[in-house]
Amino acid sequence: MPACRRPRAMSAGPAPAAYEGCVGCHGANGEGVGAAGPAIAGQPAVYVADQLRKWRQGARRNDPRGVMQIASAGLSDAEIAALAAWLAAQSAARAPASAVATGSPSDAAWEAPAASRA
Secondary structure: OOOOOOOOOOOOOOOHHHHHHHHHHOOOOOOOOOOOOOOOOOOOHHHHHHHHHHHHHOOOOOOOOOOHHHHHHHHHHHHHHHHHHHHHOOOOOOOOOOOOOHHHHHHHHHHHHHHOOO
């Protein structure tokens, strides 16, 4: 039987100062806040850094409100590297359900009595 691995702590040290502006949408540890604030904890550092650079350069444009381009515009390469390393060290475990982030309609349908699904 394989050995169980101990889960990482939710926080791998204090967040970089540059993460302060990210908390409102991505949560204190990158766990995400609702549908418009995706979880980013546990993403590979190379991926996070690449995406932040693309936002900063305007090469990534799938943000209709422009929040990420504005948020990343003032980041230095060193800040991007620090953010990417810190987020990669965070646990990718989902945050507990809340009134803000609820299950999908398919979750609700599954929990309904079988007779109502027929």
